[in-house]
Amino acid sequence: MIKRFIIERYSWIFLFLFLQLLLVFVAYIDPSIPLTPILYITFLSSFLFIIFLVIRYQKETRFYKSLNEWSPDLDLTTIIQAESPFEQIIEEALANQTQQLKKESTTHFLSLEQEKDDLLSWIHEVKTPLTAMQLIIDRLEDDTMKTQLTHEWLRIYLLLDQQLHQKRMPFIENDLHIERIAIKSVIFPEIKALQSWCMQKGIGFDVDLGETEVFSDSKWLAFIIRQLLTNAIKYSESADILIKTYQQDKHVQVEIQDFGRGIDPKDLPRIFDKGFTSTSQHQDNGATGMGLYLAKKAADSLFIQIRVSSRPQAGTTFTLIFPKINEFHHISSM
Incomplete structure (x- = not known):
């Protein structure tokens, strides 16, 4: 001793x-x-x-x-x-607090998972009456009423679809299936789904598919294009939306150009931020600030770059730049 x-x-x-x-x-x-x-x-x-x-x-x-x-x-x-009694008390207190925090974290995680599952289940349940409403609207004879109800139905459908993909976004890596897909099989169904809205606003489409195939996930690519198209339609009036595909530097690119109100230059760096709408159009209550944010998140998971150029009152161009084929080996190994 x-x-x-x-x-x-x-x-x-x-x-x-x-x-x-x-x-x-x-x-x-x-x-x-x-x-x-x-x-x-x-x-x-x-x-x-x-x-x-x-x-x-x-x-x-x-x-x-x-x-x-x-x-x-x-x-x-x-x-x-051995440690002093004071040090032992501190260590025991820290150990108890750590265990308590772990327990609370697990409880909160399970609660959030349950909330997510409940919301996804609710969204799927709501789609059933939405389908029934669409059938009822299609049988209406009053064209004006039919157009108005179809537009409102489409708004509800797009918001539910956005919410559904927002809840799936944290687990997107588990949901990806990379394959060779025809671009028209993704773009044309999205245009058709938005047809009633476009007819109401006098908007048409000019599609030029110089490249016909890409390697990507068809479901999430459709979601990205859906967000870009709805964004273009929302801020355009009586003008065509140009969609073209081409190859540049061995990268397939999809370009969506509208001739709407455009984006203020000071807003361009923030358009993909969560919840950001606009600093010059605060009266636009229909904007949620989630569409482009979710599109960018999904594009990042697919290794797709999104470039945007815009001029106020002259329109906006979004360009999707797909990775080269050999770069998908990295995705498949994740």
């Missing part, structure tokens, strides 16, 4: 001895300092220091000796090496 006591305090003992030796050394090399009194002081201070160590040893080890008398089987070396 004495050895352990000294080892634990060797830094202080070493400092005291170093100071004593330094004092003697200075007195030895400096003739103006008498050496004999310094040696006397050093001897007295060392003697007092030894007495101090003995007293501290007796006082600090008395508790452990009493434990040894009470239970000879106790390992005093382990006890001396």
Whole structure:
């Protein structure tokens, strides 16, 4: 126990001895300092220091000796090496807090998962009456009423679809299926789905498919194009939307150009931010600020770059730049 006591305090003992030796050394090399009194002081201070160590040893080890008398089987070396009661209290408190935080985190995670599953289930349930409403609207004879109801039905459908993909977005990597797909099989169904809205606003489409195939996930690519098309239709009036595909630098590119109100230059860096709508069109209550954000998130997962150029009152052009074929080996290995 004495050895352990000294080892634990060797830094202080070493400092005291170093100071004593330094004092003697200075007195030895400096003739103006008498050496004999310094040696006397050093001897007295060392003697007092030894007495101090003995007293501290007796006082600090008395508790452990009493434990040894009470239970000879106790390992005093382990006890001396053990942490102080204060440190043990702190560690126990931190351990309890960590366990509590883990438990709360797990509870919150399960709650969010349940909420997500409930919402997805609700969205799927709502699609059933939406389908029935579409059939009822198709049987209406009043063309004006039919057009208005179809437009409102489409708005509800697009919002539900956006919400559905938003909840699936965190798990998109588990939902990807990369394959060779025909571009027209993705673009034309989206145009047809938005036909009633376009007819109401007098908007047409000019499609030029210079490239006919891409490697991607058809479901998520359709979602991206749907967001870009709805964005173009929403901010256009009585003008065609140009869609063309071509190859540049061995990258297939899909370009969607409208001639609507355009985007303010100061807004361009923020259009893909979550919840951002516009700094110049605050009266537009129909904007949610989620469409382009979700499109960008999905495009990043598919290694598709989205470039945008726009001029106010002149229109906006979104360009999807697909990765080269060999770059999909990285996606398949994820």
